[in-house]
Amino acid sequence: MDAVVTRGLTRRFGRFTAVDGVSFSIPEGSVFGFLGPNGSGKTTTIRMLTGILEPSDGTAEILGTDLVAGREKVRENLGYMSQKFSLYDDLTVRENLDFYAGLFNLPPALARERAEEVVEMAGLSGRTRDLAGSLSGGIRQRLALGCAILHRPKLLFLDEPTSGVDPRSRRRFWDIIYGLAAGGTTVMVTTHFMDEAEHCDAIGFMYDGRLIASGTPADLKALLPGSAWEIPSEDPIGLLEQLRGTEGLIESAVHGRSVHLLAETAGERVFESIGARRIVPSLEDVFVHLVTKEREARAA
């Protein structure tokens, strides 16, 4: 069964369409990565699915009930961690936990037990009397996640949970997410870190309000035509210029201190001769390709 199904979900703000006819589904117990640049409509989509915003058009089913009609009923099974810091700065760790436990109607004994787990998970032992505002980014994020899953939601929405968090904490955070999914929780997570998305069960690419592709990471990589190559360079932009028009080149893009390119079989030799290395394409390569295609399609 699917935990989330959307059909043509649309949200307009005045004349601006933030989310444009988005349809996708998330199977129960899977991790769905929602990718795209800032302003592409990821957060707006999540805000509609959590019931914060009304859709302008389209429908969605959350855990088998209609998004708008069944909102109140379904909330007990939802967890949500917003992009903003969702804890109360002026409450202590313990008070934050008590507050959310109360909101989700947990009996005191259970609340205590779960709070202990969260404290353990977030590495907060001995700091439960500290104000949440005094915690460092990574610990805060874990505490916020802990508060969002105190009631063991069936469906968890995480909006940019790892922005502003150091790489080690990010790793740890994702371990927790996979742990939750293994326990049967469905997770929908937005991010603009492409490397994080590699491990998701399925991915949706948002661009300019539209879902331009979705599927497993392998499916998405299979969308790439030709083979993927990388040429390291001190001057990748200059190299990009030089390569333009080369026979057998499908697409090229700057990628840090190198140029990534997609080549037809005919051109592979040429690129190899100028120092290109064959690579396994990353999701970022896929995204660049999809966006280029999308732009060309729109320009046409």
Add this chain to the structure above:
Amino acid sequence: MRRLRALLVKEFIQMGRDRLTLAIMGLLPVIQLLIFGFAINTEVKHLPTAVFDQSVSAESRELIRGFQSTGYFDILRGARSLPEMNALVQSGKVKVGIAIPPDFQDRLRSGRQAAVQVIVDASDSMSAASAISTAQMIGLVRSQQILYQRLSPGSSESVPLAVDVRIRPWYNPDMVSSHYMVPGIIAIVLAMTMMMITSMAIVRERERGTLEQLVVTPLRNWELMVGKILPYVAVGYVQLTLGLLIGIVVFRIPVRGSLALYYGLTSLHILASLAWGLLISSVAKTQMQAMQMSFFALMPSILLSGFMFPREAMPAFFRAVSNLLPVTFFLQISRGILLKGVGLSALWPQVLSLLGLLVFFLGLSILKFRKTIA
């Protein structure tokens, strides 16, 4: 219930940790009461006065003594010319100038009318009004005395007035401004704090993103509203008690009516002000905006409710506007209970009006509140 309790506990903890809220809650009523109670005196006495006495006679000195003994005029300076006196008024060194002509004594003795010029700085209308009425009174009283003496020369006994108008200022016999002000200040301070603290508390949650978080929990809309309102009702009662204590201890206002009734009816005013706060919170985007809007919304309550200026003197339009302000009616209730000692039998029209406004504003704010969350 567990949800609501969690929200209330959280709200009280936050309130206790927020110095600004505590300061507004505790200091505002104290400071306002002391400032308004001591500084505002609608009865203007001791106006600095200059005299240009060209007569320099027993009669003129008598007249000047008459002015001084009322307590309204402090004769600070003698001027040696009319221009000098005018300059004193112009520069603001004195508010009143009294010019007595050289023929003052002669004219009085010969039974003719003697003119005295009193120049009043009317740029400050409140002090001008009391100076003018007092000066006229002095002229009248002096004329009468002179008339009596002329009618029955030799007798020092005064003849009774034909019509003796006796004024009894009920409820505030000594006309103490602070007695009149204190119930008003309590009403205004409550309106201001309730509006400001609630709107800021809700906007703060929206600013920080925690409101969004709450929307996704099973917390019901009404629970959120009650959770946001109840703690501030408590704050309102703390302020009311503080205000009354200062009023009674410092300003010795009489509490003639039932305090229980007063506390009960105050809840209507508190809730109506909270409803305004909720309305503001549905419009304001930042705490700063919420604060400014609160001040803006408060202005009509200060100016039109009868707190500062009598509503009887207002044009029909503004009187109509004042009928939409909860403060207008709570003010009448406050003064009614505290100063007049009346009860519901006299105050029911005001109570009904206040109740009507409360239902209207609370209803409106519930509708708006729901919209902004969804």
